[in-house]
Amino acid sequence: MLRKLYFTFLLLILISTPQLLSQNSGISFERLGIKEGLLSKEVQFITKDAQGFLWLGFKQSISRYDGYHFTHFPQAEMLFGLSSDHKGKIWFANINGLFSLDEKSLKIQKEISSNLHDAFPENDHYENIYADSQGRVWSNDFNNIKCYEPQTKHLKVFRITPSYQFNIFKSRFVEDIQGRVWVTNQWGIQCYDPLRKRLWKVLKNQSVSDIAFLSKDSVLFATPNEGIFLLEISLKRISPFVKLPSKSDVPVFLKPAHLPSHFWLGTDRSLYLFNAQEQSFIDFSNLREEGITMKDCYLDTQNQITWLASSVGLLKHDFAIDATLLQVDLPKKLVAFPVKVTCFFHENSERNWLGLSHTGVLSWNEKNNDFQMFAIPNGAPVNQLLKDDTGNLLACTQRAIFRLNLEKKSWEKLISFSTNIKKVCLTRQHQLWCLPEWGAIQVYDWQTHQLVQPWKELPYQNFFQQNVFTDILETEDGNLWFSAWFPKGFGIAHFDIKKKQFVLAENQNKHTDFVTDYYLSLAYHAPNTIAISGYGGFNVLNTVTGKIIRTGASGNLKLKGGNCNSIVLDKKGTIWMGTTEGVCSVGKQNQVSYFSEKDGLTENDVVHGYSLNSANQLWLGFTNQFNILQLERLQQKHIKSNLKISTIEILGDTTLVNTHESLVFEPQQNNLTIRLSPLNFKSASQNHIRFKLADIHENWIDNGNAEMISFSNLSPKQYELLVQQGDSQGNWASVPLAINFEIKPHFYQTWWFQTLLGFLVLVAVYSFYLYRIRQIKEIYTVRNKISADLHDEVGSTISGINIISNILKQRLIEQPENKGFVERISEDAKKIAEALDDIVWSIKPQNDSLENVLSRMTRYASELFEAKNINYQLQLPEDLSGIALPMEKRHDIYLIFKETVNNIAKHSQCTEASIKIMIQKKSILLSIQDNGVGFDTNQKTDRNGIQNIRERVNKYQGKLDIQSNPKTGSLFLIDLPI
Structure with missing residues (x-):
């Protein structure tokens, strides 16, 4: 526990001086500016909420960043500070007071209102916001340190200035593991003891920019003029620690970095990575040259990222990439810039060789970062590095191949080429195969350095002249494989060392399996597998069978750019290709990913110096530097989902x-x-x-x-x-x-609306049903009344006429000339009575069933045929229940039957008749036949019987078929829908 004490602080000349600055050291920053979505390039504050969103403070705005997009919360007033607590709130302040923003609901609430109407400006300021682990919110004004407790709504004020001031000062806050809050400002260092609830003045009358813990008991603090000091808490002792790299730098913050005993030192004009153990600084000269002013720093330990607020935007350093990617600068003192790293040769875990685009070959000791230059005669570009069977290093240029004498540090020219050579292969057969830029492959006997011809014959005439060979590879069986451009074929071939002949892959595979005719690079992967990349993707072949076993077309895999310049396979069988969009990896399940400039790569255009060593490191050559990519780390399977x-x-x-x-x-x-x-x-x-x-x-x-x-x-x-x-x-x-x-x-x-609608539909249907029943009942009543009235009134009248006509016939026996008129009256009355009887029968609702219709039809036919002494047969359907007919249709069916039977009885002169009535699915079929004299169906007649039948049948879209000839009888087939 800290008691009130004052450290005796003597401003001594610092005896410790910083070590020589190292520049860059492979640490790179990604810069996010207005183009990436920032409202302003000047970022003032950085914090991170409990969910994982990054929050940025600008002069008059707050922004939330999710790694893809910025969401802005503009403010009307200038922002005084920004911080997040562990309870889901973002705290900020402006001239109107202190505010909190709920990180989930994103609603803003005013916690303390400024009093702009009194004479005390202290009420109007809550500067340099900081929220500690207990939820307390710290700030300062002109003279005080303020502590606001949101739960109790209580504001504590601690006066720290010796006299009343009218200038705002900068404070920084940091909390130690004991829950004490340390404050630095131009008035010194203060510490809040949560047990005593008091703010102690640890250091007075010395301006301090920021403070950081070196250990539990020791603190480093940066001052504007005197450098960095060490505060040993238990010993109550302050001592000088190290001077600043530049006297003109004014410290802004001192924050822990991702490495032990390392700290980020941000100043008003640059940034340094301070190694407290070695008391050395890493200087980022490119930032210094831009004159960048650092504002704030946030260490995201969860994602292993350092975020830096600056005057030129938001800087991001992903220190996980440091373990994944190493960027190594070439030494300017050994080689003139610009220079490209064109090739590599890995001798062992420490020594590696780098071929350059001019000057010669560099030897690099990875352990101590030591470079040595071995200049090539005339400084020719080195295309390839390899070793001969005695272990000597060979360097291949376009026009010669050299051997290094390591003791003398000199090169010996072994072979001069007559044409430009871009790739060579020293085989187990002690032959040097050379691929020219154009023309025939050249083969040298390695012992004699004389040209030889290993092949018996070529696959076809002008084989070398028509094709361009790009890469060569020797497999374990001694065969040589080539990638090439075959304009009239597919650019994969191999030389069978036993048969001494070239074999074209297109003769052993379907042409649709090849991704291109122009292949660029080869890679071997045991056992018996090679991969070939080119324009349009890659193929994988079995070297024993010569068969393509895998096809990776750019279109199918959606490879960016489509040009796969170089290819290697790692220990797990993952394919890694150099492209114009960075390094592309394709897994065994064809999962595609890219490692590019956004991930820290020097350039996206990966063309030169592509090599995989035994440690599963991918080496990439660029201008003035090279990269080493740790493939094992890229393939780690630790997925921490925080979606x-x-x-x-x-x-x-x-x-x-x-x-x-x-x-x-x-x-x-x-x-x-x-x-x-x-x-x-x-x-x-x-x-x-x-x-x-x-x-x-x-x-x-x-x-x-x-x-x-x-x-x-x-x-x-x-x-x-x-x-x-x-x-x-x-x-x-x-x-x-x-x-x-x-x-x-x-x-x-909704269910309630559909239920209500269903109920209303049921009510409507039931109402309509009741209405229809009432309507039918009313119609039945009217029909019964009509039939009764017709029967009672008209029927009795006609019966009276019939009776009177019979009486008249008896009384007119003596007047035979009038007897015909009376008989006609009697006959007409009888017809009217029959017609009236039919009408009354048809109107009665009780007769609506088909069963009643057929009953009346059979009764009529029986009476008529018996009266005429005609033998007849009737065949009726068995089940007629449930079939009802409308009144009009029922009446017409009966009349059609009646008319047909009447015609037979009156005109056919038949002795036998047959009536068949059948019920089909939706129709009634009448078959009426006699053995009478028949008639000509095509002859016109003035009788209306058949015409009436036809009209009634057509009325219901029925069918009428009359089959009759003179002296052969007649057949009526009637099909009516019911």
Whole structure:
């Protein structure tokens, strides 16, 4: 526990001086500016919330960054500070007071209001915001350190100035492991003891820029003029530690770095990485040359990233890349710039050889970073480095091959070439095969250095003249494989050392298996496997069978650019290719990823010096430097999923999501784009996403590197979206992120509306049913009344006429000339009575069934045929129950039957008749036949019987077929729908 004490502080001349600055040392920064989405290039503050989002403070704005996009929260006033606590709040201040922003709901709340109407400016300022682990919010004004406790809404004020001041000063806060808050400013160092709830003045009257813990008991603090000091807390002792690299630098912050005993020192004009153990500084001269002013620093230990706020934007250093990628600068003192590293040869774990585009060959000792130059005569470009069977280093230039005498540090020319050579291979047969830029392959006997011809014959005439060979490789069986450009074929071939002949791969494979006719590079992978890359992708062959066993076309794999310049296979069988878009890796399951400038690579255009050593390191040559890529680290399977929803785009409008609440959308909001972020702030190429909707998608849908998932025309229901995070090597997190959301139905799609609508439909149907029943009953009543009236009134009248006509016939016996008139009256009355009887019968509702119709038809036919002494047969259907007919149709069917039977009885002169009535699915079939005199169906007649039958049949789209000839009888076939 600190008691009130004052350290005796003597401003002594520092006896410790910093070691010689090392420049860059492979540490690189990615810069994010206005082009990447920042509102301003001058970033003032940096913090990170509990979810993992990065928050930036500008002069008049706050921004949230998810690794893909910036979301801005503009402020009307100038920002005084920005910090995040561990309880889900972002704290900031401006002239109007102290504010909190809920990191999930993104709602802003004013915690303390400024009093702009009094005479005390201290009430109006909460500068340099800092939230400690207990949720207390620290700040300062002109004269005081302020501590606000959100739970109690209590504000504590600690006066630190010796006299009243009117100038705002800069304070920085840091909390130690005991929960004490240390404060630095122009008034010295103060420390807040949470047990005593007092702020002690540890150091007075000395301006301190920032403080950082070297250990639990020792503290380093930076001063503007005197350098860095060491404070030993238990000994109550302050001592000079090291001078600043430049007297003109004014420290802004001193923050822990990713390495033990290392600290980031930001100044008003540059940045340094300070090694406290060695008391040395790494200077970033490129930042110094730009005159960058550093503002703030945040160490993201979870993602192994250092974030730096500066006057030129947001700087990002991914120190995980330091363990993955090493950038080594060539020594200017040994070689003139610019120079390219064209090739490598790995002698052992410490010594490596670098071929250069001019001057010669560099030897590099990786352990002590020591370079040695071995100049080539005339400084010719070195195309290739290799060793002969005695272990001597060979350097191949376009016009000669040299052997190094390591003791004398000189080169001996062994062979001079007559043409430009770009690639050589020294075989087990002690032959040197040389590939020229154009023309025939040259082969030298390595012992005699004389040209030889190993092949018996060539595959075809002008084989060398028509093709261009690009690479050569010897396999374990001694055969030589070539990549080439075959304009009239496919550029893969090998030389069979036993048969002494060239074998074209196109003769052993389907032409559709080749990705191109122009191949550029070869790589061997045991056992018996080679890979060949070129324009359009790559192929993998079995060297024993000569068969293509794998095809990786650029179009199918969506390879960027399409040009695969160089190729190697690592120990796991992953293919690594140099392209114009960086280093491309293709896994065994064809998962594709890129390592590019965004990941720290010097350049995207990987063309020169491509080599894989035994330690699974990929060496890449560039201008003035080379990179070493640790493939093992790139392939690690540690997926820490921290997927979060960043924003949701609804019908094209971006909406900030309150993750405290359920995601419920209106019916018209059924077109969604959900933006996600793993919040690891890695290059997009290193993050992969796949998703599926539960109970809808059976398999995962690969979303590639895209961070947004879009859905259109979603039906109203509840959904569960499962999202899985993966890496560039095809590894996936075991537990997916589950996002539950709901699309609300339209009111007419809700259960209550559909229930109500169904009820109303049932009511309407039932009402219509009742109405129809009443209507039918009324019709039945009217029909019964009509039939009764006709029967009672008209029927009695006609009966009276018939009776009177009979009486008249008896009384007119003596007047035979009037008897015919009376008989006619009697006959007409009888017909009227029969017709009236038919009408009355048809009107009665009781006779609507087909069974009643057939009963009346058979009764009529029986009476008529018996009266005429005609033998007849009747065949009726057995089951007629349930078949009802409309009144009009029932009446017409009866009349059709009656008319047909009447014609037979009156005109056919038959002695026999047959009537068959059959019921089919939707029709009634009448078959009426006699053995009478028949008639000519084509002869016109003035009788209306047949015409009436035909009209009634046509009325119902029925069918009438009359088959009759004179003296052969007649057959009536009538088919009527029912």
